[in-house]
Amino acid sequence: MGIHIIKMPDIGEGIAEVELVAWHVQVGDTVKEDQGLADVMTDKAAVEIPSPVAGKVLALGGALGEMMAVGSELIRLEVEGAGNADNATATAGGHDDDAAANPRDHAASATDGKPTAPAPSVAPRAPPAAPRASTPPASGGAPVVHTTPLARQPGEAPLASPAVRRRAWDLGIELRHVPSSGPHGHIRHEDLDAWLQQARSQAHRQTAGQASAPRTGTQQLPVIGLRRRIAEKMQEAKRRIPHFTYVEELDVTELEALRGRLNALHGASRGKLTLIPFIARAMVLALRAFPQINARYDDEAGVVTRYEGVHLGIAAQTDAGLVVPVLRHAESLDLWGCAAEVARLAEAARGGQATREELSGSTITLTSLGALGGIVSTPVINHPEVAIVGVNRLVEKPVARSGQILVRQTMNLSSSFDHRVVDGMDAARFIQQVKGLLETPATLFID
Structure with missing residues (x-):
């Protein structure tokens, strides 16, 4: 096994640094070749950075909202073969069982002491939704039939388009909780809708019989991207x-x-x-x-x-x-x-x-x-x-x-x-x- 370091690529047009706006993987995830790793923002447009190799995520190179220079370390993977980095200098934090158990702590110690962070939890997360079944329409008409969602294996990264990932981030949804119904296990907008409906139904059942429960929660949303x-x-x-x-x-x-x-x-x-x-x-x-x-x-x-x-x-x-x-x-x-x-x-x-x-x-x-x-x-x-x-x-x-x-x-x-x-x-x-x-x-x- 070796270490492969993926650096922030040159987006072009003389851009020297970009803003990191979304992580699509977390420490401990297994990624495939060409799978999206992160979204970065230039002056105008968001760009998804794919992985050139398959491997296991050891460390993330930046926090959301951080400005990252072209050529700086974006992510560190454990790969088959020798990789592109010296193992002796690339094992800070290693890839032991503790990484999977506590990926956030592992990420903070993995890149020579430089703190890193996956997507922060900016909104309360609900538990995974149950698989959807065919449901009758709200008012007349033919029933709406949904494709049976696919469950992911433990550690398997969720697959979704940049638009779906951005919407999930805005809604405070962790994609790893959302069952997928798209081809090859891709999460679609319909899957987000079903997940939200399931979460709301659970919340309604929990508050049934309460006339007006006091609301004391707050949200802190980072202004990024x-x-x-x-x-x-x-x-x-x-x-x-x-x-x-x-x-x-x-x-x-x-x-x-x-x-x-x-x-x-x-x-x-x-x-x-x-x-x-x-x-x-x-x-x-x-x-x-x-x-x-x-x-x-x-x-x-x-x-x-x-x-x-x-x-x-x-x-x-x-x-x-x-x-x-x-x-x-x-x-x-x-x-x-x-x-x-x-x-x-x-x-x-x-x-x-x-x-x-x-x-x-x-x-x-x-x-x-x-x-x-x-x-x-x-x-x-x-x-x-x-x-x-x-x-x-x-x-x-x-x-x-x-x-x-x-x-x-x-x-x-x-x-x-x-x-x-x-x-x-x-x-x-x-x-x-x-x-x-x-x-x-x-x-x-x-x-």
Whole structure:
């Protein structure tokens, strides 16, 4: 038997260090070749680090949230053969029975005294769930049949996609407790749902008969990974940018009629259109008259860079937090091309598959909370951009027109601007131009 040390690989693009955001294995686990070991976070994207060899985990090289340099020790494995490290220098803590009995203590002593840690327990963990059976639906319809979950052998590491692992971490679930029903023993989102349902049922049975039991528990959740990136970016934007927000109401009755007509004619062959492609088109046309808004401001160098092409950031909510994939050259896309690209980017972002290039380089951002959009919002500018356009909820309401009360479909645009670069009058005129284009949608197609 030998020792194999896996070092933090070079992610590329000159990145010197990354943040360790998730461990997929623990000390004592047996791993297979190409099995995911850990997730690390660059400036924008999460990357899973696979194992190049099979072996048994002896020590973990870092704690969650730790910044690790490229080339530093990530993990130490016991492998068949000689390995790639001198056994005499790589056996601190060894691989005796105590490691399996107390992996956390073993990890702390394994890498020359450097403390390491597997994923910390940030939420109460429930016991393993019982295997699922076919269950009737909540209200009518055919029964929902689940594949019989597979039990893992003792010490066998759970297999799951990065998206499932991130969701489990956010929910405070240890994957080793979750029975799997996917191919080759992979844990799926449905398995997490079943585990949660089982845990809730157990909790309900335990509290049956109690009118209102006092709740005294607390949770301490480390702000790491994408959530830390979001927090730092929002803080940086509010600290550095003097925001001002301008709100305008739009009558989108005609636009909605056009959208419905286009979807009826072409939805089956070209895809359904949401409001986003129309708003993107209106912004592209309006920005031609306001190039100072389609810009990025390097306030340290004192330079504003204006762009002829519109690289539109589309804020997308994911399980891990808010990300902003970029619709490149929105000015060159028609409505359906825009809709298809927005859908592709959103799916990639939610699945954690968006690339670094797809998550950087925007020149202005469009954000929407959809049905949760409220009446007014104060969106935070995506630094170093100088403007963000926010879409609020669409509602029907009575509107006075020429002495008559009409029912119209309306919504607000809540937009924020960097007052160092954009004057209030220019911001108002820009939004008024967007408003005019959307309220007279035929003008969207006049180039």
